[in-house]
Amino acid sequence: MEQIGKITWISGPVVRARGSRQVNMLDLVEVGEEHLVGEIIGLEGDTITIQVYEETSRMRPGAPVFTTGLPLSVELGPGLLRSIFDGVQRPLPAIEMRQGAFIRRGVQIPPLDREDRWTFTPRLEAGVDVKGGDILGTVQETAALEHRIMVPPNLEGKLTWIAPEKKFTIEEPIARVKKDHREQELSMLQHWPVRQPRPYRSRGGNAEPLITGQRVMDTFFPLAKGGAAAIPGGFGSGKTVAQHSIAKWADAQVIVYIGCGERGNEMTEVLQEFPHLIDPRSDRPLMERTVLIANTSNMPVAAREASIYTGITIAEYYRDMGYHVALMADSTSRWAEALREISGRLEEMPAEEGYPAYLAARLAEFYERAGAVETLNGKNGSISVIGAVSPAGGDFSEPVTQHTKRFIRTFWALDKSLASARHYPSVNWLDSYSEYLEDVANWWHAQVGQNWFEMRKQAMEILTEENRLSQIVKLVGPDVLPDEQRLVLETARLLREGFLQQSAYDAVDAFSTVQKQIRMLGLILQFHQKAGRIIKLGAPISVIHNLPVVNDLIRMKTAAPNDDLSKLDTIQNEINVQIEQLEAEYL
Amino acid sequence: MSDIAIQGGHEVIGVNRIEGPIIVVENAGTVGYDEVVEIIDSQGQTRVGRVLEVGDEMVVVEVFAGTTGLSIDGTRVRFLGGPFHIAVSEEMLGRVFDSLGNPLDNGPEPLADHYADINGMPINPTARVYPRDYIQTGISTIDGMNTLVRGQKLPLFSGAGLPHDQIATQIVRQATLGTPAGESSRRSEEFAIVFAAMGVSHDVAAHFREAFIEGGALTRVAMFMNLADDPPVERLVTPRSALSLAEYLAFERQMHVLVILTDMTNYCEALRQISNIRGEVPSRKGYPGYLYSDLSSIYERAGRIKSSHGSITQIPILTMPNDDITHPVPDLTGYITEGQIVVDRNLNHQGIYPPIAVLPSLSRLMKDGIGEGHTRDDHSHISSQVYAAYAHVQDVRALSSVIGEEELYSVDKQYLKFGRSFEQKFVNQAATENRSIEQTLELGWDLVSMLPQEELTRVSLDEIKQHYRVEEKDEHGQE
Ligand SMILES: Nc1ncnc2c1ncn2[C@@H]1O[C@H](COP(=O)(O)OP(=O)(O)OP(=O)(O)O)[C@@H](O)[C@H]1O
């Protein structure tokens, strides 16, 4: 490592040095005698501005600065799954082993274990031509996932040697590729600069929903695989619980969860829970498909800024193998604040609310890395990004929420008043939207054989109508409404309490299959339609309200487990019987 | 403060600029970022400060006690070569200190077990233990609806003139490690208490002191005092000194520590003052953009870790300017802490004590601290039911104020009655009343039994069978 200058100024995570004019923007540096890791974020003449990923107290002017000449990169290879890293990919369990319960600075431990041995199974034979993305061989990284060892994106040539099926560490050679007389040795360990998106062949459409098991999301405001969603909401409105639920139940093959400037205990919760939760699809512990990045609020702010890039680069790597990856970032606002904090130390000209003018551009770059693609090796892979947003004062007009809205197409607006009434998830059905409805309609039709699009539309109409009617009720009371309209209120209640509300902590209710979702919705709509007939016959709304099946409809979410929907058949029957009885009475 | 921990350093005579609590020293030689500084005025009096920014040619220092009486030429500045450390030891329980750890009670300097960097270090998330043991406070709105857990950070969001101090002292007096409903209390492990006052009045400090004496807790309390007439900048250090001791007691001495920080709003104002003087770009209401990170460096120093049985439970108190929960101080606090207990002016006007507004209150760690084996199996459902019903009461009240109570549906009239009883019987309790978890949960069932069974959709049918008061139903059930 080469010395490039000496420190001249320190203010929190930002350090200036004077020295070489040969260094590159965004190169990785090590600062001071303790070799704290940082990144070059500004160059002017011989002045080098650096953001440091560790606590800078005690650092002094005059101390040396070194560089590796490489940009901030992540390590990619078997062993990523089940890991938990900080924002610059330092392995937290290894840090704990070395340093104990508290994170001290200056620790340098490689992200991926150098001793672990993985069974490499070759997929190609020596002699063939290979290019970036080609799958050399595979490793069963966890029982849930086959890790595909690929030729690095920018390399091509003739495969001159490939290892036989055998156990290797990630640093041992497993193949050699020759181009123009230069032979390059490949191991299972690769690097990629975090701020540079990994290449793919082409972008595809968003035809398949990312099923989250959360009814209000899947049925009402779906996110497509390869799409981007935002969950904005004031404190305590349920962003983290929603992100955790998605991480647990989404039908993605790999989950990258980034705790970006949030609570330590929330990461601990995931760490303690995921190894014991079984993924309903692979039948394996959820941890086997999960990579965690934890840069909590009290960890250095520059590493928080880096954390989302670290996360999305890892996501791209698995996408490139041909997997569907879902990435959660909780919270993108804390990342934006890290930008603001560093920008402030640099005394840059602020735009809105002290955020730098490039906030929108950075957000766009991040969300653009979501997408469904055809990978370099011709497979279909995707990254769905779900970003939590924590608006100051819960006010969505602030810059981070507003800019984010330009780059996402599913908006799950959390609502403080729903949350305080303990209506969870507190997704407000009037303020939320999804622009993927048409894209995923065919998928639904093929899966459940019913017209999801139409049913969803009907339900939304009832909820919208409820909103209009309750404005009237608030002014003059419910009595002025004709019974047909009061039925709308009644059905809307069924939708809210019976369908939209979903407890993340109830063993049966935490996750609903699409089959269960559509059946539940169908029952409520059927009830509405049949009750409408009875009302037309002149029955008062109170007889509808008092039907025992109303209570069944509200409780069906917990009464019918995903793998046994027979309870829903019973309810279906009850609707028929009870309505028929009324019909006989009023006909 | 010690000279054992911090050795070496060098001295500079004369400073170049003095502005508010900030001094700028040029040509100070090598100085480290965040280093402690002693500032000696022309009378030979020493005060303490800290390096905020350091460059080749100049050093920016914040002076905790303020710069009154400092002159450009007559001031000597001694750089002590490292960040601020405070002596910590078990002996500090029962004592009173200033923000920097100097005794205020005329007692001797406590013997230091060791010196702790007041900034602490972040706890590795892999080393944490997720908090699950509930603390019984004897207050129904907390135990029943917003259960506090050992190792949680749960602030009181209050307003000027509201009884947050009484609530805090009632918690301190009554807090015991919870046991499942019906079981007798385990040998109660007593909490050590670390109390940090930031800019509060002498009356408030005296209130806490008396409460500690009454509760027989004084020997278990260490107090760090920065009162209203003490230097504001020193407030930036008070909670950090207090938490350094708390960490020592919890993680090295295996104690359960309850930390009370009051008033965080004063702390934030001091931070804003320094930021404004330095000409930093403000974010909202003049507070610096790093307020969130700064507050989290305090609040995240709560919790439990694998290597110790101890725990740090934090109860920060803050007064919301204008009772505005969206003000940056409560807002950013709420984004970091694990819930909040909101003290409400309206309830207080109605004479209800403790005037805790349950709807905006929240305990995020409640879910794992309650239920079978912790409190009672129906706890989460009954509390959610009470929440849902009381939320509906708010709508009914709004409607009733427009169309009149007479025009309401009969079930909504029942809700109104439920709402009143809830406030008077459940929320309201004496400052000395220590309710068991069983009493609180039963009270919850008494109340929801005022509503027709069909309305209770948050509890299971079995739970209704087991707990719903049928007598009540005969009275009200027929419409
Ligand atoms: N689906 C749900 N089911 C049950 N409870 C929920 C659900 N969603 C949220 N909650 C409740 O709301 C509380 C707050 O949720 P959460 O921690 O996700 O809020 P948040 O929006 O992430 O807040 P912050 O911005 O402060 O991090 C949870 O602790 C839980 O009690």
Ligand SMILES: [Mg+2]
């Ligand atoms: Mg959260």
